[in-house]
Amino acid sequence: MSNNEGATMEVELTPEQKQAEERRILTEDLNRNVKFLERGIAASEVHYIHRALRTVLALRKRLQPEVLAEIIAGYASPSNQKTVSDCLSSILEALGQQRPAASSTAKVCEPEVCMYFGLLAQLFLLDAKEFERGAQLSNVLVAMVSSTQRRTLDSVVSRVFFYYSRFFEVSGHLSDARTLLLNALQTATLANMKETKAMLLTLLLRNYMHYKLYDQAERLAAKTTFPADAPNNLLARYLYYMGRIEAIQLNYSQAQMHLLEATRKAPSNAATAGFQQMVHKIYVIVELLMGNIPERSIFRVPILKKPLQPYFELTQAVRVGDLAQFQDVVRRYQEKFLEDQVLVLVQRLRHNVIKAGIRSISIAYSRISLRDICIKLHLDSEEDAEYIVAKAIRDGVIDANIDHEKGYVKSAEIHNVYATSEPQHAFDRRITFCLNLYNESVKSMRYPGGDHRKELAYADEAIKREREYAHELENEDFDDDVDGDAMDQDL
Template sequence: MTNPKSEDSSVVPMDIVPTDKQDDGASKPDPVAAFLLDVKINVGFLEKAVVAFEHRYITRVLRNLNTLRKSWTVDLLAQVTTQHVADDYYKALYLSNLGAASQSMELDSSSQQKPVSEVEAYFGLLIVTYLHDLNQLDKGLKLSSILVESIRASNRRTLDQIAARIYFYYARFHELKNCSAEARPHLLAAQRTATLRRDEDTQAMLLNLLLRDYLQHNLYDQADKLVSKTTFPESAGNNQVARYMYYLGRIKAVQLDYTSSHRHLLQAIRKAPQTATAAGFQQTANKLAIIVQLLMGEIPERSVFRQPMLRKSLLPYLHITQAVRVGDLSQFQETVATFGDVFRADQNLTLISRLRHNVIKTGIRMISISYSRISLRDICLKLQLDSEEDAEYIVAKAIRDGVIDASLDHEKGYMKSKENADIYSTAEPQNAFHQRISFCLNLHNESVKAMRFPDGVDRKELASANALREEEQKLAKEIIDGADLDDDDDMGDF
């Protein structure tokens, strides 16, 4: 009897099966053969996704992109392009960008607007990514622009995920060449088109790209208007949701809405990958979250600064937190002067400058706890303020805001602290309890929205529920009919 596995030679072509063997008999992986096999499998998945209209195949293909980036070369990309790209125009275009175009192939400038299919778009994404890795900005910008124009001429839902990646590199090349303002009108037009076509993958990507561009140029008003006029798709991936929440958190922080900003930043940190590949995003989001938490009057947990992935990058923010916690204005100013370049590079220096008032309020709170009566001059010396008038103004504002419970004597020039009242007789415990309940309810609602069920399960459950309901109604009717017959028999006997 023959082995059925040996007869099926169509699964893996013999010309790309790794044949190298080690001394112990174990197979030695061949990176070239593995690359060719992965590309061939990905092309098969793309064709299957088009026929079956299944987006999960395209998702699987895009997840394999990082694996291909580790082993590809110009020769390998040119080889797979020649083998799998059927359209002569795109084949010549890709080979010319790789520097491997033959003399017989010439680009037809009149066909640049022709629609692109899934396979051609996938290989275009591979070559654009390759040019980005080599920092060939001119070639990458030109090729990505051609692909974007071709994608606009197409209206295929199986192209959505690949189109979103191409738009990312299109914006990235403009950003690296310091001409992102030129791409902004095209991104806005593409976002409107994606909204009309219900292209949620491209829509989520373009929203994040536009918000990133606005925030880099400090156009917070335009970013806020874009957020208010658009709706982020609910079916977007966690990576895009995490970026969107981070941008919302930064916008709200600049607009002094620290509570909403902190909530958005926590969601961004939770939804972002917790692996080393997303270390940069985790560090950036945690830096902003720490500043916002300090502006809210809260002190971050010590465990945040002890995480191995965040420990080194959060060291300047740890010194800022320590200065705010003890209310030491001199330590705060010294930390800002020492790490000013770091804060400026993180685009957080403006928010950190707002913490000076929090440091002063913390110092006043510590003074009110330590002294039952203290002169304004002593407060001015302890907080290193310019004059007693500034100290009087700051103390009066702290009393008005409820930071301290004290009274101010303007004529004699002193502050008198009142006795500490029982906090449980105030509304503070109720407010804290309400905040925790709201957080738990929001977490429950987000968890319910994130739940996914297999297709058709709800229909089966509905059919079984309807059948069970009909059976119960039939049984109840039989019971009623039987009861009526029993009543008739009783009446006859009577």
């Protein structure tokens, strides 16, 4: 074997060495994030804090309580606030680690750093299924939030509240968290903590929907305003909950708008596959309830194809207006619809299936008897068929007349849709959406603070010093050359 091949071979580490290397890397990552937090606190710049929080999910997979406890021990300063000191002790107790003694050389722990440590501890306890200990720690963190209100706490606190609610949800006591979330929402609104307010609104809507309290959820949404500059992930979840609430309340046009916006705000990647599937399930049903047929391309997306198979068959039954096929689909996928909590909406589609069947019959036949309609739609009697056709005419589903004496339905002449104002309204809706999307994109742009200007000024000074130094070196070289020429002449 050549030396080059031996140099390129990787050295195999023992399990102890691998563990030590993982601890070292984890310690460096945690310390780097803490420095970002401290820098953001000192400069009052939120984007530094966002930069530290961006790596939380990556740290979650390799978090070790011993390493976190060692870093917390470096902040056991006697100068800490009492609330911060108690919070750090609660974090260590929840992780099963020993509380370190206060040291004069330890750093002072800011509330943001303490909440960051608490957030990491929440993630560890949630993954370890220690729900009771996680709920106790979450209560301590939330109590600390009520006593400390700073703008730089907003991003960290919003995530702490999310896992606070999550612990109560997985333990089956989600209603116990509602009172505190309502009080926290009032506090966040008064303190102008926009991200926390957005998170609390989504958590409360989820809380009400979990117990099917749709009226209370609607009142909460009506009396509050969702922050316009909230992160996209929170806005997508809020729009999804609002879409479900509006669909239950029979406001299908509003529900369609909210769900369509949620599908556009949510990132299209594997990490958000579950959210996209749930949003599209409700969206398909709302489209059908409005009398529209969803585009076939929705059911061809790889991450949606298999989960939306029952809804695809449902769409086919509604499109052709086959009541027997619709009832068969509902019977076969009833458990799936119950699991997705959409069975109530699916059952409402029966009238739409009948309307679709009547519309197809009206287009295919210029005149048809009520008896034939009864047979094609599998209705019980001609009286039911007559009542349903009359209601469809009144609702504007079809343009026809009923001859009650002779017992038939005569369809009116089909008008050209392009001769109406419907295309203009469709273009107007599209233009409005594009303008709103542009305005939201401009509002969501984030610019760095003023710290980069200091760095630029420092860089300019460094460049000037380098140029002066280079100029001095050139002069020195020139002087040496002159002295050398003089010596040659003397010789």
